[in-house]
Amino acid sequence: MEMVGWIVAIVMFIIAFAGLIYPIIPSALFILGGFLLYGWIDTFSGMNGWFWAIQILFIILLFGADTLSNLVGVKNFGGSKAGMWGSTIGLLLGPFVIPVAGILIGPFLGAVIAELVVSRAGVKQALKTGLGSLVGFLTSVITKGLVMAVMIFVFFLFVK
Incomplete structure (x- = not known):
């Protein structure tokens, strides 16, 4: 039964990392789901209070990283x-409208369009905001990927 637990956890972790490419997938919840399903199958052996405290702090960090990176990128x-909201909408829709490249083009176009239409900013400022959105998104992806890798490493340390 332990092998089933490992397979389920690893599949959940892979789906979580896919959330870096398709942000509509809630990465933090899939990581947490992998921990919980593994624990349920393997009677939560090794998953003590310290494990859960550490993981909950990382999950909070994951949720905050997304919002904060986008906000800082657009604001800086x-x-x-409006640019921030446009970037967020573009981030969610981009990968589905333009597969693969939409993950980068979506937030950029969303921010630019929102700045032009809602904020009535000039083209130069709209493009600058789009660039900020892209920088914020890429920073978020790198940060979230590293945090998720650390979370899985901690998981392996506790359940070995």
């Missing part, structure tokens, strides 16, 4: 709230 490049 002079964008408005």
Whole structure:
């Protein structure tokens, strides 16, 4: 039965990392789901209070990294709230409208369009905001990927 637990956990972890490419997939919840399903199958052996405290802090960090990176990226490049919302909408829709490249083009176009239409910013400022959105998104992906890798490493340390 332990082998089934490992297979289920690893599949959940792979889906979580796919969430870095398709942000509509809630990566943090799939990581947590992998821990819980493994624990349920393997009677939670090794998953003590310290394990859960550490993992909950990392999950909070994952949720915060997304929002904070986008906000900082757009704000540091002079964008408005509309640019931030446009970037977020573009991030969610981009990968589905333009497979593969949409993950990068979506947030950029979303921020640019929102700045032009809602904020009535000039083209130069709209493009600058789009660039900020892209920088924020890439920073978020790198940060989330590293945090998720550390979470899985901690999981392996506790359940070995």
